[in-house]
Amino acid sequence: MRLAGGLLLAVATGWTLSCRAPEAQPAQPSAALAAVDSGDYPLVLFNDATYVELAVGEARGLFLFDTGANTSGIDGGWLAKAGVRGTFEDGGQLAGTTGVRRVQKVVLPRLGLGTGYFLEPRFVVSDYRAFAHPPAGRQVGLLGTDLLVNYEVSIDYRARRARLALRNERRERSGAWQATGLTYPLNLPTVNARLGGVDMPCRLDSGASYLEDRPYLDGNVAALRALRAAGHELHQVGSLRVRGVTGGQTLKLYQGGLSLEVGPRRIDDVILVVHPSGSLARKDPLLLAGGTIISRWERVVLDPFDRLLWLPVETPTD
Secondary structure, X not given: OEEOOOOOOOOEEOOOOOOOOOOOOOOOOOOOOOOOOOOEEEOEEEOOEEEEEEEEOOEEEEEEEOOOOOOOEEEHHHHXXXXXXXXXXXXXXXXXXXXXXXXXXXXXXXXXXXXXXXXXXXXXXXXXXXXXXXXXXXXXXXXXXXXHOOOEEEEEOOOOEEEEEOHHHOOOOOOOEEEEEEEOHHHOOEEEEEEOOEEEEEEEOOOOOXXXXXXXXXXXXXXXXXXXXXXXXXXXXXXXXXXXXXXXXXXXXXXXXXXXXXXXXXXEEEEEEEEOOOOOOOOOOOEEEOHHHHHHHOEEEEEOOXXXXXXXXOOOOO
């Protein structure tokens, strides 16, 4: 059992991101953003991870649509083959949930996204060839929150559609939706969750997924300790091998009748995947909900302008 390749990219350190916001503050729309095209995208799903096709210069390719990465990336080999020109520079260090590595970045002339575009966006140069790829095509890039935070992000897993809306393009939500507070530490969407009755911050990572459709919830060692301190008897139920852009790692699995509550939604019997190192490693409890969790909510809307997470109210079944 292993993680679908390349889906656990997290935070970058040591260099300045385009559109980077101060900690706990979402970035404001870039001055380079202007109306040009539609904000609706067909969504490719692969092991609950989300992908969209983007145009880069004259080429088109499949990009991981990743709310859990605050640095966008592009495959260096594909970039050269596609004939897309850019300026290369040192990218500093990239920290992911599986480790840290030094990277190069490329500055592209322009990128259209939603009804806007970015001038000189920066992408980490990566190699995605070893990752698991959707049947629809090979992953050639990763779209992270350094760009996505300029939009309200809607993901509809049922209709397989994604929508990027500027501040003035947002739609009103009916009574079928409920909002809960959202923060953006390190430009990563984070919501308060209750796991086993214990409140913890939880990152929302649409790009992270596992090869099995089980309710895997990532967390750090501090989260495991907090649950045990609250009286939960959690037992190790195996381990799995994960792979991210910074390497691979074997992680332990814990289970013990835990329920995850976020806003109006509840998921029972989640399996905690414990990360002893990487970007989740910190002194305080921290969770990460990937595709196997988020897809169970069916539809999600991340609003960085009002700092709200909108989820559909679950319909009771009799």
